[in-house]
Amino acid sequence: MNFAKLGALAVACAFAATAVGCAPPVRTVTHVSTWSTDAGKYIYVAYAEDNNVSRVKRCLIEADNSIKCEDQDAINKLLNDQ
Secondary structure (H helix, E strand, C coil): CCHHHHHHHHHHHHHHHHCCCCCCCCEEEEEEEEEEECCEEEEEEEEEECCCEEEEEEEEECCCCCEEEEECHHHHHHHHCC
16 A cells, blocks of 8 residues: 555544544644654654644554554644743
8 A cells, every 4th residue: 555545544544533423523634644664654644623723633644554643732732832
């Protein structure tokens, strides 16, 4: 599976995992980036939430093409600290 397909899958999974409640916030993907190191392959997903909150998730692509995403708390704090 190539990075473009994995990126689309990561975006879909990130939003499915974070959408809770009756009226989930409106989310708009602003950037998707892939990164490969000796430690693994990653997808970074940046998105805006309700026009006033920005967030970044880092998703590790596992050997079986599943992904494990983590919020990037330090980046999110910098993006939203006003």
